[in-house]
Amino acid sequence: DTGVSQNPRHKITKRGQNVTFRCDPISEHNRLYWYRQTLGQGPEFLTYFQNEAQLEKSRLLSDRFSAERPKGSFSTLEIQRTEQGDSAMYLCASSRSLSGANVLTFGAGSRLTVL
Amino acid sequence: AQTVTQSQPEMSVQEAETVTLSCTYDTSESDYYLFWYKQPPSRQMILVIRQEAYKQQNATENRFSVNFQKAAKSFSLKISDSQLGDAAMYFCAYRSARAGNNRKLIWGLGTSLAVNP
Numbered sequence: 001d002t003g004v005s006q007n008p009r010h011k012i013t014k015r016g017q018n019v020t021f022r023c024d025p026i027s028e029h030n031r032l033y034w035y036r037q038t039l040g041q042g043p044e045f046l047t048y049f050q051n052e053a054q055l056e057k058s059r060l061l062s063d064r065f066s067a068e069r070p071k072g073s074f075s076t077l078e079i080q081r082t083e084q085g086d087s088a089m090y091l092c093a094s095s096r097s098l099s100g101a102n103v104l105t106f107g108a109g110s111r112l113t114v115l
Numbered sequence: 116a117q118t119v120t121q122s123q124p125e126m127s128v129q130e131a132e133t134v135t136l137s138c139t140y141d142t143s144e145s146d147y148y149l150f151w152y153k154q155p156p157s158r159q160m161i162l163v164i165r166q167e168a169y170k171q172q173n174a175t176e177n178r179f180s181v182n183f184q185k186a187a188k189s190f191s192l193k194i195s196d197s198q199l200g201d202a203a204m205y206f207c208a209y210r211s212a213r214a215g216n217n218r219k220l221i222w223g224l225g226t227s228l229a230v231n232p
Contacts, residue, residue, distance in 0.1 A: 033219070042206050042222030043160070056219065089158060102148070102210060104220065106160035 004107035006092050012113045013082055020078045021110040025094030032075050033104065034067055035091040036060070043091055049075060050097065082114045117142045119209050121223035128197045129231050135182075136192045136226045138207030146212040149183065149190045150220070155203040163205070166190065168212070194228075202230045 005024040013019050025032050030051050035043035046065070048056045051072040061067075064082075069075040079086055089111050093104040118141045128134035140149070151163040166174045166183050173181050178198075182191045194201055207223040 040224075042208075042224050043220075044222075045219040048219060091160065093160070103150075103162055103165060104160075105162075106152075108157065108159045 004092055004094055004105050006090075006107035006110045008110060009108065010111045010113070012115065014115050015082060015084060017082055018078065018080045019082055019112060020076050021090050021092075021112075022074060022076050023092030023094075023107060024074045025092070026105055027073075029094035029096050029105070030072065031095045031097055031102070032069055033093045033095075034075070034077050035093065037089045037091055037109070038087075046077075046090075079112070082112070084114045087112055087114045117144075117147075117209050117211070117221045119207050119221050119223040121205075121207055121226050123226045124224070125227045125229070127229040127231060128194070130197055130199060132197055133193060133195045134197055134228065136194075136205050136207075136228065138190045138192070138223055140188050140190065140207070140209050140221075142188070142209065142211075144211055144213065148210045148212060149181075150208040150210070151179070151181070151190075151192045152206045152208060153201075153203045154206065154225070155200075160206070164192065197230050199230050199232060202228055204228075 007022050032049045034046040037043045047067045049069040064080045067077045089109040091109045093106045095102050095104050120139045147168045149166045153161045153163045164176045178195045180193045204225045206225045208220040
């Protein structure tokens with residue numbers, strides 16, 4: 001297992017288009033998180049899954065954003081009708097619920113540029 | 116609501132010297148976890164060190180150690196014998212230990228550390 005994998009690493013799209021990012025967590029991790037990070041800022045929480053259940057969703061996540069984790073393994077984050085303000089790095093992280101400190105392992109991120 | 120503050124946007128240190136990055140937080144909870152994450156220019160976030168609030172002993176990981184002052188709500192990171200590879204953005208983060216669905220990390224804005232040869 002090589003860690004948390006995110007694809008694509010970089011996506012350039014025109015405003016109004018839909019984009020989808022994929023995250024493959026560490027195989028034995030049952031928790032999966034999506035964060036958004038803009039330049040010069042810390043990560044902002046978007047949503048969290050335990051297995052296939054989406055347990056928390058930030059108010060930052062507008063109706064244009066949807067995340068799924070259908071089989072409790074990989075997850076997708078879709079952004080519909082992209083806006084320039086959606087340009088950011090989208091980070092995925094995973095963890096095991098047995099760990100009290102819930103240490104997150106992050107992927108390298110998917111950078112979105114909306115023109 | 117919990118908040119995390121990193122008051123030093125940028126820091127620099129000479130190679131082989133020691134540097135301390137500051138972090139303060141605000142919470143009404145008594146049980147929680149604190150973390151320092153490192154984000155090198157490649158952008159992958161890496162855990163540096165963690166501290167459980169119920170432990171009085173400061174965590175240490177090789178050249179990295181923390182000064183955890185629970186009453187003062189302070190959690191500074193000390194990097195000893197700094198190396199060029201330590202240059203990165205460092206984020207302080209907080210997580211509640213309360214059971215339930217609130218599993219998200221609360222992050223500071225980060226401190227950019229430059230290591231000068």
